Amino acid sequence: MALSYKSRRRWSLIILLVGLPLYIVAAVNVVSWFDRPSIWLEFVIYVALGFVWALPFKFVFKGVGQADPDADKTDE
Secondary structure, eight states: OOOOHHHHHHHHHHIIIIIHHHHHHHHHHHHHTSSOOOHHHHHHHHHHHHHHHHGGGHHHHTTTTSOOTTSOGGGO
């Protein structure tokens, strides 16, 4: 099922405003399970968790910043 441009924009907004803060809290909790790792290991963990978060939503965010491809070209 392909999402329309407007629905992808709406879902991306919901994901960024609701999902991202929840994921940040979860990532901080995951890192807190360890006994305060070194700053470099902590950085690597956060970067890895950031990539893991972005992968499932790649199809939602793809092309959202572009102009609406479904808009009429006669408005120009």
